[in-house]
Amino acid sequence: MPQELYYQVALTQISQIGDVIAKRLIDHFGSASAVFAAKRSLLELAPEIGTMRAAAIRQFDNFARVEEELRFIERYQIQPVFYGEPAYPQRLYHCHDSPVLLYFKGSAVLNAPRxxxxxxxxxPSAYGKKMCEQLVHELADTGVSIVSGLAYGVDVIAHKAALEVGLPTIGVLAHGLDRLYPAAHKAVAQQMTAQGGLLTDYMSGTSPDKQHFPMRNRIVAGLSDATIVIESGIKGGSLITAGIAYSYNRDVLALPGRVGDTQAAGCLQLIKSQQATLITSASDVVQLMGWDMATSAVKAPIQADLFVALSDEEKHILSLFIEKAELHIDEIYIRSGLPGSQVATAVLNLQMSHQLKCLPGQVFQRT
Known part of the structure; x- marks a missing residue:
C-alpha cells in the first residue's frame, strides 16, 4: 500500500479541513504527506489556513481509523483516486467543491471521452420509464458512459438500460462502499462493477444519511459533460443536481412532458427558465454534444500509426512497460524521472488513446 495514500486518507479526516481547503493545501505543499510534514508556522502561512486549521492538522491523531480504511481498501480492491493524480476525473477539476479523495470499485474509466x-x-411514469430506456439504448453507438445515483426510479432504469446495451455505467453513492442503498439494487450494483463501477467520496462505515445525498449530487453533475433530466417534480434531488450542473457550466437537457403533470413539472420549469435544453431523442443529445454517431467513443479501432503521434513523454512512459507488464502509478513517477505534472498528463492521454488501462489500486497495464 503506497505510503502517500496513508496521508491522503488522513487529510480527509481532519476537522475544519473540507474538500476545498484540502485541495488548496495540496496545491500549496504538493502532496498530503508534505502537509503533515510541514511545521505549524508554515501551515499557518498557507492560503486560508490560519492558526486554528494549522492546529487541527498538527493535532490530528486518529491514525487508527486511517489504517482501518487502508485495510478495507486492500481487502476489497478499492481504487482510491486522489486530487492531482492521473486517474482523478478531469471534469471535476472545474468544480470548486469537488472531493479531494474518491473511492472507486469497478472497471470504468473515470476520464472517458463521453x-x-x-x-x-x-x-417515474410508464412514459418516463420508456423514454429513459429508449434514450440510453439509442446512445449505445456513441460509447458514452452513463452516470447516475443508483436510486429507485430513473437512476436504476438508466443503469439497467446501459448494462443491456453494453455501455459503461457508474453509480455515485451517498455512503461507503461497504454497504449499498437501496439494498434491492445489489444485483445491479454487482453487474456494474464489471461493466462500469461504483464511486463515492465517503469512507467505509458511512451510512446513507439524508444530508449525504445532496453532496453526492455534485459528483453526479460534475463527472459528466451533460445531465439529462427524464422526469422530475418541481422539487427534489433531480432539480438540485440539474442546478449544480448548470452552475458548473455543463449542458442540462430535459425531456418535456404534459402541462399539468406533476412528474413533468420540474423538466418544464428547467426548459422554461432556459436552464435546460429540450430534447426528445438520443439524436438531439448527439447533435447538441457534437458527437459523431458513426464513430463509437469506445469501439473505434485504434489506428496503426497512433504511436508515432505520441509525445516524447508518452513514448517514454510506454517504454517503461517493456520490462514489467504492470506498473503502479508511483513506479511510473519514479521510473520516468519526469515532473509529476508531465507524468499525469501523459498517463491520462495514454488512457484516452487506449494505450494504457487502469486496473484496481492505481496499477496500469499496457493494452
Missing amino acids: MVSVIGTRS
Missing part, C-alpha cells in the same frame, strides 16, 4: 448523467424522479 460521459452523461441521467437522472429523474424515483417514481
